[in-house]
Amino acid sequence: MNLPAVLAIYRFEMARFWRTALQSIVAPVIATSLYFVVFGAAIGARVQTVDGIPYGAFIVPGLIMLSLLTQSISNAAFGIYFPRFAGTIYELLSAPIAPFEVVLGYVGAAATKSIFIGLVILATAALFVPLHIEHPFWMVAFLLLTAVTFSLFGFVIGLWADGFEKLQLVPLLIVTPLTFLGGSFYSIEMLPPFWHAVSLANPVVYLVSAFRWAFFGKGDVAVGVSIAVTFGFLALCLGLVTWIFRTGYRLKS
Amino acid sequence: MPPIVSIENLSKVYASGLHALKDVNLAIDKGEIFALLGPNGAGKSTLINTVCGIVTPSSGTIRVGGHDNRSDYRAARRMIGLVPQELTTDAFEKVWDTVSFSRGLFGLGKNPDHIERVLKDLSLYEKRDNRIMQLSGGMKRRVLIAKALAHEPQVLFLDEPTAGVDVELRQDMWRLVRRLRDQGVTVILTTHYIEEAEEMADRVGVIRKGEIILVEDKVELMRKLGKKQLTLHLAEPLAALPESLAGYALHLGPGGREIVYTYDTQRERTGITRLLTDLAAAGIGFTDLDTQQSSLEEIFVDLVRGHTGAAP
Numbered sequence: 001m002n003l004p005a006v007l008a009i010y011r012f013e014m015a016r017f018w019r020t021a022l023q024s025i026v027a028p029v030i031a032t033s034l035y036f037v038v039f040g041a042a043i044g045a046r047v048q049t050v051d052g053i054p055y056g057a058f059i060v061p062g063l064i065m066l067s068l069l070t071q072s073i074s075n076a077a078f079g080i081y082f083p084r085f086a087g088t089i090y091e092l093l094s095a096p097i098a099p100f101e102v103v104l105g106y107v108g109a110a111a112t113k114s115i116f117i118g119l120v121i122l123a124t125a126a127l128f129v130p131l132h133i134e135h136p137f138w139m140v141a142f143l144l145l146t147a148v149t150f151s152l153f154g155f156v157i158g159l160w161a162d163g164f165e166k167l168q169l170v171p172l173l174i175v176t177p178l179t180f181l182g183g184s185f186y187s188i189e190m191l192p193p194f195w196h197a198v199s200l201a202n203p204v205v206y207l208v209s210a211f212r213w214a215f216f217g218k219g220d221v222a223v224g225v226s227i228a229v230t231f232g233f234l235a236l237c238l239g240l241v242t243w244i245f246r247t248g249y250r251l252k253s
Numbered sequence: 254m255p256p257i258v259s260i261e262n263l264s265k266v267y268a269s270g271l272h273a274l275k276d277v278n279l280a281i282d283k284g285e286i287f288a289l290l291g292p293n294g295a296g297k298s299t300l301i302n303t304v305c306g307i308v309t310p311s312s313g314t315i316r317v318g319g320h321d322n323r324s325d326y327r328a329a330r331r332m333i334g335l336v337p338q339e340l341t342t343d344a345f346e347k348v349w350d351t352v353s354f355s356r357g358l359f360g361l362g363k364n365p366d367h368i369e370r371v372l373k374d375l376s377l378y379e380k381r382d383n384r385i386m387q388l389s390g391g392m393k394r395r396v397l398i399a400k401a402l403a404h405e406p407q408v409l410f411l412d413e414p415t416a417g418v419d420v421e422l423r424q425d426m427w428r429l430v431r432r433l434r435d436q437g438v439t440v441i442l443t444t445h446y447i448e449e450a451e452e453m454a455d456r457v458g459v460i461r462k463g464e465i466i467l468v469e470d471k472v473e474l475m476r477k478l479g480k481k482q483l484t485l486h487l488a489e490p491l492a493a494l495p496e497s498l499a500g501y502a503l504h505l506g507p508g509g510r511e512i513v514y515t516y517d518t519q520r521e522r523t524g525i526t527r528l529l530t531d532l533a534a535a536g537i538g539f540t541d542l543d544t545q546q547s548s549l550e551e552i553f554v555d556l557v558r559g560h561t562g563a564a565p
Contacts, residue, residue: 002327002360004356004358004360004362005360008353008354008356008357008358009358011354011357012346012354015346015350016345019345086341086342086343087341088341088342090302090335090337090341091358091400092358093305093306093307094305094306094307094330094333094335095359096328096329096359096360097360252307252308252309253267253308
């Protein structure tokens, strides 16, 4: 195990995060505050409670998930895409470092960043609405699991992308819509039966539901199913990364 | 002593079908400066990148310090420092940080003293807190070299180190390479500046269309393939060479004012003494004479051309 290399990559990536602190931290805080103002105040004034939970508090888990998913993906994707774009990847490829260690450094840093942002949003939310977390251990566990899974997914995107456009394609055109439609701001129970059934095909539903369960003790789908779906996606991403490094796809000629 | 880098039957066919390396065999001795010469697209970079692990070979084996570069890649790569041809650097990192990063990547713990020494050797120490994007092209090149030296490699690959580099940096680089060699580091450089190889190298390899067509000690190469020319400046211009000198490879210079004699240094006899005697007998006097030896550049051009069979 080349631990100094893992740490070097991790520190390099974290330095990038702090260098762009304004964009990395301040932007999500402002965005979250805006969501609270718009959704919490405007809709919350009409929809008092969902499933017995005050609307303002109800949207907190979904909001954190929204940032967690987009931040994990974009951080990890950019982290590995940029060296490929700039050519500095040569150093990574010629270093005595195993693929697993490369992934550990990049995905570890991306997950750290998005967890940090998730916690910042949680703290921001606590300023707007009184929050009570029913299962703190599971809350943290889901935060970790989601951050790692989607950082891994972002890493795959960063390896696959051959331009800045593709880098943004998946987060903007797939992940954001799925998150908005994944019950971040409503319970899918509120939907007509057909759209409820369609929503169950959206993986983000399971993430948001499980996270909401950790907060309030109830979710749209059973927690066990949520965990199984998340691990399934994690396994898929791990498989993809392994295949990429084994074949050298987009990395080596 | 076993070679520090040994390449056996190495071939590389890119996905595009390009046959970049054809059954390359090469052994690099520990502590030597080896210059790999070849025209653009000959396979120099592919060869280096394959040894360093950036390009996957189609077949063949590579050993560095006895370690197979695929099955025992960690040990093999730890010994190698690579300075790539392109100026590929980060933009926002500081010089000190990027060089320390490289050391970490190669599995070594922090060693500020070593980093400081490397930066000072490359006249980069004053710039250590500058962001890389603030540096000039030449300075960026120095940063790449510093990164390659951060983990104290035993084999250093310099891929076109002096392409687009000013005279000062070139001379700094030559000094650095010699100092590294004195420390026992093996240096393998590619270049198409022949004078660089002539100046620096102990041995020279010539690669053409993916094939190593020659590997030779530099001095030996120049002696073997170098032709010498003797120019005689005549006292009186000649209209034509006399019949009695037809047996020599002579050439009458412009205006009939000089005779040029080309001879092979490899031959047991150069024929000079006999030529001078014959000249005297023919009544040709000369005021001055000089000799010239062909440079490595001329030898190189001859070699590469000779193999294409194109130019005369």
